[in-house]
Amino acid sequence: MLTVLQARANGQLGVELDDAFAAALVSFGSGLVIVLAVALALPSGRRGLRALRGGIAARDVTWWMLCGGIAGAFNVVAQTLTVAIVGAALFTVGLVAGQTVGGLVMDRIGYSPAGASAVTVPRAVGAALTLVAVLVALGGDTLARVPWWMLVLPVASGACLSWQQATNGRLQVATRSPIAATVVNFAGGTAVLLCAAIAHAAVAGLPEELPSNPVLYAGGALGVVYIALSAAITPRTGVLVFGLGSVLGLLAGSVLLDVLWPAAAPAPLWQAVLTVAFALAGVIVAARRRGVSPRA
Numbered sequence: 001m002l003t004v005l006q007a008r009a010n011g012q013l014g015v016e017l018d019d020a021f022a023a024a025l026v027s028f029g030s031g032l033v034i035v036l037a038v039a040l041a042l043p044s045g046r047r048g049l050r051a052l053r054g055g056i057a058a059r060d061v062t063w064w065m066l067c068g069g070i071a072g073a074f075n076v077v078a079q080t081l082t083v084a085i086v087g088a089a090l091f092t093v094g095l096v097a098g099q100t101v102g103g104l105v106m107d108r109i110g111y112s113p114a115g116a117s118a119v120t121v122p123r124a125v126g127a128a129l130t131l132v133a134v135l136v137a138l139g140g141d142t143l144a145r146v147p148w149w150m151l152v153l154p155v156a157s158g159a160c161l162s163w164q165q166a167t168n169g170r171l172q173v174a175t176r177s178p179i180a181a182t183v184v185n186f187a188g189g190t191a192v193l194l195c196a197a198i199a200h201a202a203v204a205g206l207p208e209e210l211p212s213n214p215v216l217y218a219g220g221a222l223g224v225v226y227i228a229l230s231a232a233i234t235p236r237t238g239v240l241v242f243g244l245g246s247v248l249g250l251l252a253g254s255v256l257l258d259v260l261w262p263a264a265a266p267a268p269l270w271q272a273v274l275t276v277a278f279a280l281a282g283v284i285v286a287a288r289r290r291g292v293s294p295r296a
Contacts, residue, residue: 003246006222008257010076011083011091011215017207021197027076028069028193030220031227032186036225039179046179052184053065055174065171068181069188071164072227075190076219077196078157082150088254090146090270091154093137096279098158100127103244106166113169113235127284129195130247132285133278137271163241168227169234178232185227215230244283251276261276 007026014023039045055061083091104127111117117123143151164185171181234242255272 001249002222003226004250004253004257006219006226007079007083007091008088008261008263009216010079010219011081011085011200011263012213013211013219014080016211016216017211019162019197019200019204019207020077021193021200022207023080024073024076025081025190025193025197027219027223028073028186028189028295030217032183032190033221035155035179035182035186035228036222039183041229042179044177045179046176048180049183050146051177052180052270053102055214061171065167065174066169066184068164068171069185069190070192070224072162072185073189073192073196074160075157075164076193076223078153079219082153084256084263086150088257088261089251089275090137090142091150092247092250092254093134094151095158095161095250096130097134097164098155098160099247100130100158100244101145102159103127103242105229105236106162107238111163113173117238123286126244126282126284128284129278129285130244133251133260133275133282136278138277138291140268140271153220163275165230165234168230172232175246178228180217184230186224201251241286244279245284247279248283251279 010023010027013026014020039049052061067295079091104119104123106112107117108119138151155197168181168185172178172183177182230246237245251272255269255276258272259269
């Protein structure tokens with residue numbers, strides 16, 4: 001749900017700045033400042049940074065473990081380009097499709113820090129139900145109301161997030177520090193977005209003025225919380241189960257947010273509610289293990 005609010009704030013910031021790359025840089029850069037302050041203030045954070053430095057020196061932390069921020073940067077740019085136009089719900093269902101397929105692939109090939117996971121019947125059925133939710137959300141006149149690329153970007157972003165979650169989880173295992181993994185994520189993403197924002201400004205110029213609404217600048221802080229939680233939780237759940245739980249929060253939060261903070265072309269309320277119902281069924285089925293009740 002925090003991610004939905006982040007996406008809506010970043011999307012509106014991109015519209016008001018008329019510069020998606022500058023808005024993404026503001027979000028990621030503020031997140032980097034926050035997480036660095038937290039890491040330096042807490043003993044556990046300083047230990048994590050020392051472990052990160054030692055892991056890099058000993059080559060226990062490989063270069064690809066440091067690249068999770070690239071996927072995060074791509075996700076924030078996708079938010080700033082689409083959410084204020086299509087609404088949080090429509091963006092979210094595209095994210096669902098990408099995360100569902102990406103989570104299955106990451107777990108099946110063993111890239112997840114939890115190890116390889118077989119594509120069991122409950123996991124496959126659960127993923128299929130979330131894809132049904134995507135099809136419901138894309139029904140009606142959705143494809144006629146919004147440009148096709150605004151539907152492709154969230155799907156690609158969701159696939160990238162599955163890889164990011166697994167990568168951050170592996171880095172957390174290597175450093176034994178969710179804070180260190182979060183610092184790396186935001187540092188890498190900020191560096192990529194800074195280069196993109198400079199290149200865009202050289203062509204299109206700088207934004208004329210900054211919006212006065214403080215809520216629009218909260219994306220970085222919300223991202224810090226989400227990335228830290230994903231790095232800490234993914235090693236215990238695997239990418240797919242974590243992703244499906246995120247899907248439920250994304251969908252439920254997006255329905256509420258589209259009512260309270262409408263976008264330019266949001267999905268009808270009935271369509272969004274039906275989407276959440278299918279996603280909830282998918283989460284319950286995928287998380288169930290043989291001989292273990294959902295309550296257990």
